Amino acid sequence: MTILYHNSSQIIQVEDQGRLYKRGAEMSEIPILEKGWMLVENGKIIDLGSGKCPGCERYDESVDLQGKLVLPAFVDSHTHLVYAANREDEFAMRLSGKSYAEIAAAGGGILNSARKLAEAPEEALLHGAYHRLQDLMRMGTGALEIKSGYGLSTESELKMLRIVRQLKEKSGLDIKSTFLGAHAIPEKFKGNQEGYVNLVIDEMLPAIAEKSLADYVDVFCEEGYFNLDQSLRILEAAKAYGLSAKVHVNQFNSLGAIEAMVDMGALSLDHLEVMSPKEISYLADSQTIATALPGCSLFLDIPYAPGRAIIDEGGILALATDFNPGSAPGGNMALMMSLACTQMKLSTEEALVAATLNGAAAIEMSDEIGSLERGKWANFITLPPGFSLASIPYHFGHNLIMDLYLKGEKKL
Numbered sequence: 001m002t003i004l005y006h007n008s009s010q011i012i013q014v015e016d017q018g019r020l021y022k023r024g025a026e027m028s029e030i031p032i033l034e035k036g037w038m039l040v041e042n043g044k045i046i047d048l049g050s051g052k053c054p055g056c057e058r059y060d061e062s063v064d065l066q067g068k069l070v071l072p073a074f075v076d077s078h079t080h081l082v083y084a085a086n087r088e089d090e091f092a093m094r095l096s097g098k099s100y101a102e103i104a105a106a107g108g109g110i111l112n113s114a115r116k117l118a119e120a121p122e123e124a125l126l127h128g129a130y131h132r133l134q135d136l137m138r139m140g141t142g143a144l145e146i147k148s149g150y151g152l153s154t155e156s157e158l159k160m161l162r163i164v165r166q167l168k169e170k171s172g173l174d175i176k177s178t179f180l181g182a183h184a185i186p187e188k189f190k191g192n193q194e195g196y197v198n199l200v201i202d203e204m205l206p207a208i209a210e211k212s213l214a215d216y217v218d219v220f221c222e223e224g225y226f227n228l229d230q231s232l233r234i235l236e237a238a239k240a241y242g243l244s245a246k247v248h249v250n251q252f253n254s255l256g257a258i259e260a261m262v263d264m265g266a267l268s269l270d271h272l273e274v275m276s277p278k279e280i281s282y283l284a285d286s287q288t289i290a291t292a293l294p295g296c297s298l299f300l301d302i303p304y305a306p307g308r309a310i311i312d313e314g315g316i317l318a319l320a321t322d323f324n325p326g327s328a329p330g331g332n333m334a335l336m337m338s339l340a341c342t343q344m345k346l347s348t349e350e351a352l353v354a355a356t357l358n359g360a361a362a363i364e365m366s367d368e369i370g371s372l373e374r375g376k377w378a379n380f381i382t383l384p385p386g387f388s389l390a391s392i393p394y395h396f397g398h399n400l401i402m403d404l405y406l407k408g409e410k411k412l
């Protein structure tokens with residue numbers, strides 16, 4: 001089945017040389033096809049160009065884009081989409097002056113979500129997550145990563161990862177799953193942190209690997225959660241099962257994780273709100289993707305990751321939502337682009353690369369998605385005629401997305 005998409009105002013390709021990510025100054029160069037057309041065969045782009053399509057008589061169907069703007073669907077490479085309940089009560093506590101750390105210390109936070117998840121039937125969890133997933137799609141997300149981490153027991157972590165698998169099957173979306181058993185120390189292991197780390201390594205990891213339920217491993221490496229040594233032990237153990245690391249680091253404190261985790265070959269280091277100049281340089285010089293989560297900074301009123309400096313030093317920057325019920329209850333990638341531009345001082349081009357190609361690289365899918373090039377899936381979004389790339393971050397909080405096409409098929 002060959003489909004010709006034609007009559008766009010522009011096709012913003014993001015990349016046209018087959019690069020699997022863009023770093024530093026490359027992030028501001030993005031190829032754009034004026035009055036672009038795209039020929040798609042069985043879901044993959046086989047040709048594309050500007051103006052009239054030469055030799056394009058051979059198609060089964062043609063779609064008139066009526067002057068709409070076309071760009072790659074967003075890739076959200078860091079979410080906690082599966083959870084049992086919102087935490088508006090904690091939000092109210094924060095508004096009256098309590099900090100995220102104080103709420104967590106009083107048994108709220110991740111432990112609150114874990115208690116609720118343990119009680120929730122699988123069907124209800126699937127239903128809630130699927131509903132949120134559809135919301136994300138309406139806002140232009142075409143692929144994402146979802147973490148476990150509200151289980152904190154072997155049984156509940158497996159339950160979460162099974163739901164991620166079901167979400168994949170039910171939605172047909174590209175979804176990568178990450179095992180985050182080391183998200184917090186469960187009540188039962190208070191005072192016995194090492195016991196919990198051993199449980200993650202000796203029981204959870206083998207059980208998850210046996211069922212191939214995870215693509216990646218993650219740890220919340222932070223004061224009051226998992227120290228550097230414990231984090232590295234978990235990541236190394238997971239490596240033996242073929243799981244690469246995507247890690248929560250430097251959200252509130254720097255524990256020296258960046259250097260150590262770059263050296264162990266982490267795929268991405270995420271959060272990064274607190275970074276020293278040395279850490280910025282070390283990460284920017286590496287192949288590890290720096291993933292900024294500006295929704296979390298906005299919602300918790302904490303610093304933004306130094307995205308500008310990471311790009312200026314030549315790093316690979318991705319943007320993701322961190323969608324979760326505690327620190328970032330929102331999944332709008334366009335809003336992440338707005339925050340990246342206004343707060344982290346990225347250009348609109350850099351923000352788009354971070355939200356598409358580099359996000360795809362952060363889930364190892366940038367050979368298939370994240371840009372509109374020959375050989376990639378036709379995963380794209382459209383904006384109404386008259387809008388430009390800059391309109392996306394400019395109209396902060398608005399949803400300008402008209403259509404989402406995945407593998408050349410209109411999803412909405």
Ligand SMILES: N=CN[C@@H](CCC(=O)O)C(=O)O
Binds near residue numbers: 220326328
């Ligand atoms: N910081 C650790 N984990 C999540 C928040 C989890 C929660 O509060 O439920 C984050 O990425 O911000």
Ligand SMILES: [Zn+2]
Binds near residue numbers: 078079080248322324
């Ligand atoms: Zn997170």
